């Protein structure tokens with residue numbers, strides 16, 4: 384904690400206090416603003432001065448031990464607010480929610496995340512903020528950001544706007560920079576692609592950053608080579624099957640029961656662009672159900688509304704929205720519908736009918752690949768080589 388109450392019940396903050404000043408308080412008594420127990424003023428040589436409960440004390444606001452990074456980032460953000468004379472509250476305890484925001488700026492409840500946090504806990508805190516009229520802003524620290532890049536661990540911190548796509552905030556306490564990572568996409572091999580915009584601490588007003596950024600059109604174009612992406616996905620799948628990875632074997636047995644093989648499907652199944660961030664490992668399960676639905680009774684056309692309904696019931700059934708506590712359910716469904724249709728068009732399965740909201744279904748059996756270690760495309764098919772993504776596309 385960076386603040387505590389003194390004996391006169393006055394809130395004392397350690398932000399912008401020199402070590403000399405802090406030293407003078409050494410003999411004073413301080414109390415936790417939440418539970419009123421005495422807290423210790425810690426001011427060693429290495430870590431930033433801070434208050435802490437004794438280890439045998441239980442504070443009813445459960446507080447994880449704060450790292451140097453967490454304390455530094457809190458200090459830096461408070462200094463940023465002070466610079467602009469911005470109304471803010473450090474370590475704002477909200478009794479109704481039984482939650483403490485690291486910093487409250489207007490209605491923005493800023494939470495700095497430097498350690499592991501379960502999706503349940505994150506979801507609970509986020510929902511409670513939103514329910515009570517606050518807008519949570521999660522800022523990922525160094526470790527959270529770096530270790531999450533190759534896994535789905537970062538999904539829970541993602542917000543969404545039409546102009547930024549999936550986005551999140553990160554901070555680098557050593558370089559003193561705040562980053563916006565936007566148009567987050569995962570293509571093959573679970574690798575995250577994104578664009579970044581950064582601000583030095585103190586550059587621009589924090590409330591304006593949080594307020595305006597989602598409405599800005601920060602366009603960013605990323606080119607994907609669809610063939611190459613498909614090949615990578617295919618080869619990864621091949622390796623996993625050979626390595627007998629349990630998740631993949633379970634999905635393979637489902638395809639097998641249906642008379643098909645994971646390595647011998649229509650090449651659309653291996654098209655990964657903008658499909659993985661939502662579904663992660665279960666993408667082949669989703670595609671299995673979608674294909675079954677699309678090819679049911681040999682129908683000839685499908686509408687965008689029908690695909691939207693399919694995506695909605697699937698996301699609902701799989702409870703995928705719970706993986707993204709910051710994103711409204713309807714936005715997820717819209718996003719998924721949009722990129723699913725785009726992938727189907729790129730892979731020549733859907734052909735736009737005269738009217739844009741309806742499509743012909745054109746499945747050519749020749750487009751099914753033969754199980755092999757390398758994907759074999761039918762060369763006469765002109766697969767869109769480069770897909771440009773990273774901005775809302777018009778189909």
Ligand SMILES: [Zn+2]
Pocket residue numbers: 415416417418419420436441442443444
């Ligand atoms: Zn306490």
